[in-house]
Amino acid sequence: MQCTLLRPKFFCYSVALKSNCLNPLKTLISYNSTQIKITQKQIQRFHDSLSSKQHEKQPQLLGFIDDLKDERTLHTLHGRVIKSGSIVDLNVGNYVLSLYAKFKDLGSAQSLFVEMSERNVRTWTVLISGFARIGLFRVGLDCFSRMLVEGVCPNGFTLSSVFKCCSSIGLVYNGKAIHGWILKHGIDLDAVLKNSIIDFYVKSEELDYANKLFECTDCVDTVSCNIANMESGNVESSLGMFRRLSTKDVATWNTVISGMMKNGFEGTALELLYEMVKEQACFDEFTYAITLALVSSLSILGLGAQLHARLIRLRFYDNEYIRTSLIDMYSKCGVIDKASVVFKQMPQGLSNKHASKINGENLKMDTVSWSSMLSGYAQNGRFGEALEMFCHMVREGIGVDKYTLTTIVSVCADYGFLEFGEQIHGLTHKVGYKFDLVFCSSLVDMYSKCGSLGNAQTVFDQTVTRNTILWTAIINGYAFHGLGKEAVRLFQMMLEDDVQPNEITFVAVLTACSHAGLVDEGRNFFSVMKEVYKIKPGVEHFTCMVDLFGRAGYLDEIKNFIYENNLSHLSSVWRAFLSSCRLHKSYDMGKWVSEKLLELEPLDAEPYVLLSNMCATSNRWEESARVRSSMQKKGVRKHPGQSWIQLNNQVHTFVMGDRTHPQEADIYSYLDNLIGRLKEIGYCTNLEQVTQDVEEEQQEMFLRSHSEKLAVVYGIISTTSLTPIRVMKNLRLCTDCHNFLKYTSQLLGREIIVRDIRRFHHFKDGLCSCGDY
DNA sequence: TTAGGGTTAG
Numbered sequence: 001m002q003c004t005l006l007r008p009k010f011f012c013y014s015v016a017l018k019s020n021c022l023n024p025l026k027t028l029i030s031y032n033s034t035q036i037k038i039t040q041k042q043i044q045r046f047h048d049s050l051s052s053k054q055h056e057k058q059p060q061l062l063g064f065i066d067d068l069k070d071e072r073t074l075h076t077l078h079g080r081v082i083k084s085g086s087i088v089d090l091n092v093g094n095y096v097l098s099l100y101a102k103f104k105d106l107g108s109a110q111s112l113f114v115e116m117s118e119r120n121v122r123t124w125t126v127l128i129s130g131f132a133r134i135g136l137f138r139v140g141l142d143c144f145s146r147m148l149v150e151g152v153c154p155n156g157f158t159l160s161s162v163f164k165c166c167s168s169i170g171l172v173y174n175g176k177a178i179h180g181w182i183l184k185h186g187i188d189l190d191a192v193l194k195n196s197i198i199d200f201y202v203k204s205e206e207l208d209y210a211n212k213l214f215e216c217t218d219c220v221d222t223v224s225c226n227i228a229n230m231e232s233g234n235v236e237s238s239l240g241m242f243r244r245l246s247t248k249d250v251a252t253w254n255t256v257i258s259g260m261m262k263n264g265f266e267g268t269a270l271e272l273l274y275e276m277v278k279e280q281a282c283f284d285e286f287t288y289a290i291t292l293a294l295v296s297s298l299s300i301l302g303l304g305a306q307l308h309a310r311l312i313r314l315r316f317y318d319n320e321y322i323r324t325s326l327i328d329m330y331s332k333c334g335v336i337d338k339a340s341v342v343f344k345q346m347p348q349g350l351s352n353k354h355a356s357k358i359n360g361e362n363l364k365m366d367t368v369s370w371s372s373m374l375s376g377y378a379q380n381g382r383f384g385e386a387l388e389m390f391c392h393m394v395r396e397g398i399g400v401d402k403y404t405l406t407t408i409v410s411v412c413a414d415y416g417f418l419e420f421g422e423q424i425h426g427l428t429h430k431v432g433y434k435f436d437l438v439f440c441s442s443l444v445d446m447y448s449k450c451g452s453l454g455n456a457q458t459v460f461d462q463t464v465t466r467n468t469i470l471w472t473a474i475i476n477g478y479a480f481h482g483l484g485k486e487a488v489r490l491f492q493m494m495l496e497d498d499v500q501p502n503e504i505t506f507v508a509v510l511t512a513c514s515h516a517g518l519v520d521e522g523r524n525f526f527s528v529m530k531e532v533y534k535i536k537p538g539v540e541h542f543t544c545m546v547d548l549f550g551r552a553g554y555l556d557e558i559k560n561f562i563y564e565n566n567l568s569h570l571s572s573v574w575r576a577f578l579s580s581c582r583l584h585k586s587y588d589m590g591k592w593v594s595e596k597l598l599e600l601e602p603l604d605a606e607p608y609v610l611l612s613n614m615c616a617t618s619n620r621w622e623e624s625a626r627v628r629s630s631m632q633k634k635g636v637r638k639h640p641g642q643s644w645i646q647l648n649n650q651v652h653t654f655v656m657g658d659r660t661h662p663q664e665a666d667i668y669s670y671l672d673n674l675i676g677r678l679k680e681i682g683y684c685t686n687l688e689q690v691t692q693d694v695e696e697e698q699q700e701m702f703l704r705s706h707s708e709k710l711a712v713v714y715g716i717i718s719t720t721s722l723t724p725i726r727v728m729k730n731l732r733l734c735t736d737c738h739n740f741l742k743y744t745s746q747l748l749g750r751e752i753i754v755r756d757i758r759r760f761h762h763f764k765d766g767l768c769s770c771g772d773y
Numbered sequence: 774t775t776a777g778g779g780t781t782a783g
Contacts, residue, residue: 192774254775289776324777331778372778406779413780441780472781507782540782572783 090118094126101130105434121152129161137165141174156187160196167203175200202237210237235265254286261294269294285316292325296332304329308342320346324372331376343373367393371404378411386411387420394427402439409442416728416755417646418450437463441470448477451726451753451760466494468502476508481760482770484516491525503535510544514551515759515770522548537565543572550580555589571600578610582617590614605631605638643707643729645715652714657705663714671713674744675704683743686736708737712744712752724751732756742766 093116100109109130116123124147131140144162147154154162159178166175179197182189189197194213201210242248242256253276260269273291276283283291288311295304308326311317323346330339346369370393377386390408393400405428412421425443428435435443440463447456460466460474471494478487491509494501501509506529513522526545529535542565549558558577567573574597581590591614594607601607608631615624631638644653652661661667675683685700708729715725733741733756745752746766754761762769 195774251775256775258775284775286776293776319776321777326777328778368778370778375778378779401778403779408779410780436779438780443780445781467780469781474781476781502781504782511782538782543783 090116090120090123093118094120094122097123098126101126101133104130104134106130106134106136119152121147121155121158124152125155125158125161128158128165132161132164132168135168137168140165141171156190156193159187160193163193163196163200167200170204172204172206175204207237235260235263235268239268248281250282250284250287253281254284254290257287257294258290261290261297266294266298270298285319285322288316289319289321289325292322292329296325296329299333301333301335304333318347320366320369324369327369327372327376331372331379334380336376336380336382339373339376343369367399367401367404370398371401371407374404375407378407378414383411383415402433402436405433406439406442409439409446413442413446413449415651416450416644416726417651418447418452418726419646419649421446421450435463437465437467437470441473444470444473444477448473448480449755451724451755451762453477453481453483466497466499468499468505471497471499472502472505472508475505475512479508479512479515479759481762482515484512484514484518487512487516488518488521501529501533503529503538503541506533506535507540507544510541510548514544514548517552519548519552519554539570539572542567542570543576546573546576547580550576551583553580553584555580555584555586568596569600571597571604574600575606578607582610582614585614585617587614587618587620602634603636605636608636609638639731641707641729641731643711643727645711645725645727647715647718652711654707654710654714656702656707658707658710661710661714663717666717667710667713670717671704671709674713674716674747675740678740678743678747681743681747683739686739703736706734706737708733708754709740712741712754715752716744716748716750721748721750724753726753727755729754729756732758733761738768738772742768 093112097109097112097116100106100112106127109127113119113123113127124143128140128143128147131137131143140161144154144158144165147158159182162178163175166172166178198210198213201207201213238256238259242252245252253272257269257272257276260266260272273294276287288307292304292307295301295307304326311322311326316322323342326342327339330336330342346366370389374386374389374393377383377389386408390400390404392398393404405424409421409424412418412424421443428439433439440459443459444456447453447459456474456477460470463470471490475487475490475494478484478490487509491501491505491512494505506525509525510522513519513525522545526537526541529541530537542561545561546558549555549561555577558580562568562573562577574593578590578593578597581587581593591611594611597604597607608627612624612627612631615621615627640655642653642655644651646652654661658664685703708727711727711729712725715727719725733754738761741752741754741761741763743766744750745763749765752763754763759770
C-alpha cells in the first residue's frame with residue numbers, strides 16, 4: 001500500500017496499517033460499504049485491538065469511525081469501551097464526545113460528559129458548540145456559565161460558539177459583555193473568533209461595531225466565513241464586505257456564490273459568476289459544481305449543456321461531485337435520459353474509496369450517484385425505474401442511506417404503494433437508522449397518501465421535534481381524508497407549538513376547509529395568511545378559495561372573487577369554477593366558464609369533457625355531441641381514466657372496459673352477480689354520468705365497466721374478507737361508482753378505500769367518509 | 774472556509 005497515493009483523510013489508514021490493525025478496520029469498513037449488520041464478535045475484535053495497541057494510537061483509530069460516518073458503530077464501541085473501563089483518557093473521551101456532537105447526538109454526548117472523570121476546556125467547548133449546532137442556544141450558554149463557575153478558562157473556540165448562541169437568540173447585551181471581557185483580558189483574536197464577533201454584531205444589527213472590527217482585518221477567512229453563515233437579512237452587508245476585499249481567491253468567490261444561492265439569491269449568484277468570468281478568475285472544480293447546482297435550480301438547460309461539453313474537455317470530468325451534479329442538473333431540467341447517460345458513463349465503483357482500496361477491485365458502487373439517479377427517475381415520474389434501482393441497490397449491496405430511503409418513500413406516496421412503503425419503513429427500523437425529520441415527513445406523507453392515516457399519525461406522534469414541513473404533511477393528510485375539522489385543529493396546535501406556517505401549510509388548511517365545507521373558517525385563514533403572516537397568496541391559494549366557495553354553492557361570489565383579485569388569466573381558477581358549476585348543475589354559468597377556460601387552454605380536454613357531461617346531464621344530447629366532435633376535430637384527447645390496485649408486490653392497472661387482465665372472466669362474472677345483488681338492496685344506476693346519447697341498456701354497460709369498479713372487484717376476489725381494499729384512481733370518482741362502492745361496502749361488510757385525484761374516500765357500512773360532499 | 778443526492782401543495 002503506497003501512502004503517497006492516498007488522500008489526506010487516509011493518513012490514518014496508513015497509520016493503522018503500520019500498527020497492524022488491518023483486520024478490525026477492514027471489518028468496519030466493509031460493514032460501512034455493504035450495510036451488513038456488524039456482529040458482536042467483530043466488535044470484540046475491534047475492541048481487543050483498541051485495548052492491546054499503544055495508547056497514543058487510540059484517537060487515530062477512533063478517527064476511522066469519524067470517517068465511516070457511522071453512529072451505530074460509535075455507540076456500540078462507546079458502550080463496550082466504557083464498560084471495560086478503557087476510556088479513562090481525557091483525549092479519547094474528548095474525541096468520542098466530539099463525534100457525538102458531530103452526529104448531533106447531544107443526549108449521548110451529555111451522558112459521556114457526566115461519565116468523564118476529568119474534563120478540560122476542550123470537553124466543555126465540544127459540548128457547547130454541539131448544543132449551538134442543534135439550535136439549543138440557551139442550553140449552550142448555560143453550559144458556558146457552568147464552565148466559568150468551575151473555573152475553566154474559555155479559549156477562542158469556546159467563545160466563537162458562545163457568540164453564535166448570543167446572536168441566534170438576540171442576547172446583544174451578553175455578547176457585548178463577553179467582547180469587553182476578551183478585550184480586558186487581552187485575549188488574542190484569531191481569524192475564527194474575529195469572524196464570530198463580526199457575525200454576532202452583524203446579526204445584532206450593530207453594523208458600526210462590525211465594520212470597526214472588519215476595518216482592522218484583511219483576512220479572507222473572516223469574510224468568507226461570514227458570507228457562508230449569512231442569512232437573507234445580511235446579504236447586503238456580506239456582499240459589501242466581499243467587494244471591499246483587495247484580493248479574492250477562488251475559494252472566496254466560491255463561498256460567496258454558493259452562499260448567495262443557498263440563501264435564495266440565485267440571480268445575484270449568477271451575476272457574480274459572470275463577474276468572475278469578466279475578471280478572468282479561474283474556475284476550479286468547486287466553482288463548476290456550484291455553477292451546475294445553480295443551473296439546476298434556475299433550470300437553464302442550455303447553459304448546463306455548455307458546461308457539460310466544457311467539463312468533458314477538462315480534467316474535472318472525472319470528479320465524482322461534478323458527475324453527480326451533472327446527473328442532478330439534467331434530472332431537474334427534465335432531461336432524464338441525458339442524466340442516465342452521464343450516470344452510465346460513471347466509472348462505477350471507483351467513487352467508493354473504501355471498497356476499491358481495500359479489495360483492490362471495483363466491486364462497490366457509489367450510494368450518492370445511485371441515489372441521485374434514483375431521485376432523477378422519481379422527479380420525472382419514472383417510478384418503475386426508480387423502484388428497480390432501489391431494489392438493485394439493496395440486493396447488490398450498494399449502500400442505501402437516508403437520502404435514498406426518503407426518495408423511495410416519496411415515490412411510494414405518489415403512487416400509493418402502501419405495502420412497499422411499509423417494507424421500507426420496516427427495513428429502516430431493522431437496519432437501525434436514526435430517523436431524521438425529513439425522512440419522518442416523507443413517511444407521514446406516504447402513509448396518509450396510501451390511506452393509512454392512523455400510521456401517519458403514529459409516525460407523527462413519535463417525532464419529537466417537529467418543523468413546518470412535518471406539521472404540513474400531517475395537516476395535509478387529514479385534509480386529503482376529508483377530516484377538515486381535525487386538520488384545522490392540528491393547524492391550531494401547530495401555532496400553539498410556535499411553529500410558523502408557510503405557504504404550503506395554508507394550501508393544506510384551505511383545502512381542508514373546502515373539503516369539509518368550512519367556508520367561514522377558510523375565509524378567515526385566507527386573510528390571516530395575508531395579514532398576519534404576510535404571505536402573498538399564489539395560484540394554489542386562489543384556486544382553493546374558488547373551490548371552497550364553489551363546493552358550498554356560492555357561484556356568484558366566485559365571479560366577484562375572480563375579478564376583485566384579477567385572476568381571470570389563471571386557468572386553474574376557472575377549472576375549479578367549472579367543477580363547481582357541474583356539481584351544482586348550473587348549466588348556463590358552466591357554459592360561460594368553459595368558454596373562458598377554452599380561451600386560455602384550447603388544448604385542454606377538461607373543459608370539453610365537463611361541458612359535454614353537463615349538456616348530457618340536462619339531456620342536451622345534440623349539444624353534448626357537438627362539444628365532443630369539436631374536441632375531436634381540434635385533436636384534443638381526453639386523459640384516459642385508470643385505476644390500480646397493489647397486491648402481493650404487484651400493481652394491477654385497469655382502464656374502462658378492460659379485458660386484458662388474465663382473470664378478466666372472473667372479474668366480469670363476479671361484477672355482474674354483485675350488481676344484481678346490490679340492486680336488491682336499493683342500488684340503482686346513476687345514468688347522469690353517461691355522456692353518449694345511447695340506449696339505457698347500453699348506458700349501463702358503460703358504467704358497469706368503469707376502471708375503479710374493475711379494480712375493486714379484482715381486490716374483492718383476490719383477498720380475504722378482513723383485508724381493506726385500497727384502490728387508486730388518476731381522475732375523480734364518478735357519482736355512480738361512488739354509489740356502487742357505498743352499497744358494496746354495506747352488502748359485503750368490507751372496508752373499501754379509494755384515493756382519487758383530489759382526496760380519499762373511505763367506504764364502510766354503506767357510508768363514505770366524504771359525506772357525499 | 775468553498776462542491777453532490779432527500780421531505781410538505783399543484
